[in-house]
Amino acid sequence: MTLTARFAGLQDRHGPLTMGQANMARCVRRDPPEHMNFLAIKWLPRRATRDDVVRATELLLARHEGLRTTWEDQGQHAHGSGELAIAVHDTDGSPADLAQQAGERLRAERFDLEGEFPLRMALVCRQGAPRLAVFVLPHTAVDAISLAQVLQEWERLLLGAEIHAQPPVHPIDLAEQEHTPESRKRADATIRHWREGLGRAPQTMFPIAFDTEHALLPRLRVRSAAAATALERATRRTGASRSIIVMAAFGALLGLRTGQPSCLLASLSSNRTRPALRGHIGPLAQDALIVADLRAATFDELVRRFRVAALSGYQHSRFDSDRLWNTIDTLDEERGTRYARDCVYNDMSLQAASTGEPPPEQEAELAWLEPASLPANLSLWVNRLDESELELLLWISPRALARAEAERFSRGLIRLLVEAGEHIVDLADLRKLTDVTPTAYGPGWVRSEGSWVRPAAVRELVESAVPGCEARVVVNDDTTLTCHVTGTDLAREELRRLCRSGLAARADAIVPHTFVTPAPPPR
Template structure:
């Protein structure tokens, strides 16, 4: 029934009732992970959005019935997480009945539906969902002369990830014109949680912990460490790229090398990132990484957890790296189902031991499987080859992120870039270099290494370490001057600070005035101040005034 009106249309409240009884169980690992992220990050970053086309001939009553049917078909849409908003919930509860709101927005004459949908979604993304009560989708059905033309959707990531949203969209296209669907066959979120709690599920999570520890223990904690790197700003500009030639080149490269298109893109992205970083080893997080588990391809829920990948680009040619990328991706994806609390504790424990905390500098997110092929094919072709377009800044807590939206027919991707890593001109160079690299990889091998082709092909700047006192400490590049600045921040009473690197050991010599500290106390203070100091790390040895301590923390 209508509950509001005016220039912003009316809000219709739809009630649903499922034949399935109420259910309750522990959180899935994906739900637990995403709720932790939702409680930590800005709503506009964690909430997602989608624009669903309205199939021809679909009328308003059928569209509303389709949305009600989706709620009744899928337990994830009826799931809430009881408990106070300031605490991590422990249980999920599936309702048998409830209600949600659909806002019906009439378009003015000549008004662009896509722009109106974008404005609605952006406003909706900025408001956090009430996880204990709220339906996980916010709908706005845009109409012209009473006929539906577009559906704007804001999505809570605690219940749905990108693939699940794509599955719902495909069902919407059928239901909105009165079609019928078979009953869902994939396990429900409660059933997924039960499997994860089983002995086999526990073995998988333990294996994931070992995989993460192996990488975190000795690989670079910061991919980008050079003279340009400063404090991290999480609001990054976004470059959108579309290229039909890029899609054709990607297909040729995958066919020539005998691997997936995803592995080809991953390798090209990694080698350009390594070139810019001035470091051959790239540690990256891959999102949307864990739908490989048997029976979960059609799961409507949230499985989103990071896969941690490491790619060593110090190989003779790109073909070799593409093979490495395929193997590393499979390993990372297999180990992308984990207990988030234990992973974060592992990250913290390793950080204290190493004196350097893992920085999520590089991210890849392949969402090309979330849009149905027929919908992707209906998108207009790019007006230029390639087509590059800048979008407003978005909160993105990383330094470099590649989102892959489409690979077949037209390659579509976006790059989120921190200005300290790539300014706008350099971001465009990176995108064009990626397309050129794909074109070459489709016809022949590309040489890598110091005498290889990447520098000339890309035109990208290389990370320079000239302004400070740079040293390789383990696998990390560290500026000793930045370490001294870190010590001054963490220990404001300290004076006569001297930082050296000799015999493979990073040492800090300092006096602490009238407030003596032990090495353990000094290290704890430095670790607390470390976030944001990506070119520094905590000393491995502290030399303090006589009587307070000399040694490792």
């Protein structure tokens, strides 16, 4: 059975995509749907009827163009009339279990951006009485913040509330604003920021390849009341926000573990500092590039560096994704590297809701959760960040950190924050303080183009890219790499191109700077 939510008599509009929509469209079309579709399940008030659900959905669709939009010719069409089917499921058993199953089925199917509205819904009843509503939306329609706003507004409409305030700027209006001369100037500055930052950063923090599609990563939940108290003191001393201090601690331990002198992070930016955008329903969140020099004497000095790096990163986190990735590809081609986005920081604490759990008693309370899919080596989600509790969620590739190492890393992170609340921490003592073990890079490793590289992996890269050839890699005094190749008559530029295509599976390699091939035989 289905219910139908209808809307009509609204303005029918056509216009360009926003930068956020275009960025997410790439991912929604390419990445697994489980990554790119939000799933939300809401319990309904006991008195809610099926008609109430339909009415609330109709009002929601009427208010927000972004929920009744389809793609067309690199642009979008906000429909003035249409309808949305709401599947109805009934059970005599657990409605929560049925809602989860229905939601997972809706989420598992890729959205047809040209052919369907970016909202799927289901209603779950128990013996005919509505109990739960299921929502699935793609990242082209909402980010985490606007999803929460959509759900809050729908719940108010369900209860019969009237929302008189006009919706914030619609996606088509925002897209037109993004094409003004001032916006283009900001976009140019963003491209320069990314090119300069990536040009002085390692290609990846962990020289380890990771599955970009289907890997299920173990997740470790970390809670600490002691760290929350310490963060308040550290904030007063340094003038930095709690979030920046946590980011700096994460960066410090990443550097200790990986042996990298600089930290490369992608940090999710909400891009909602402008009042007109705070209530926008659409995908504004994009990556902020954070690159910080880790060679500091004290943790307070490192916090200052991350504060500057984050400020610049967040100021340059709205971009045209096609243009940015073209820039990244060009830079990678010049350097012979591949930007991997392997470490991610995401502060979600502004959306935190109390779980009602008793406060953690230990300095660091750890709990392993069910694995979930996320393409990265190590990601840190900040779920709660207030005066009473710090709650973190780490997504950990076992190739980057084994289970025991991940627990040691997490406890060390909390220990560093607690110590930073007491005094200025000397980073020379970081290993002793945190018990985090640095990766042992033996004589088979060198640093080139800011990255840890194995010349043997470079040889394997070349021989894999060009079957039948033999390669010998020489490390020059300036740490550039020269590769002597026999068994092929390919031109050097073609060798570089073929090698670049194999970098995704070899994060411990780069493309040699110079190829030396046998001289052609005399004619």
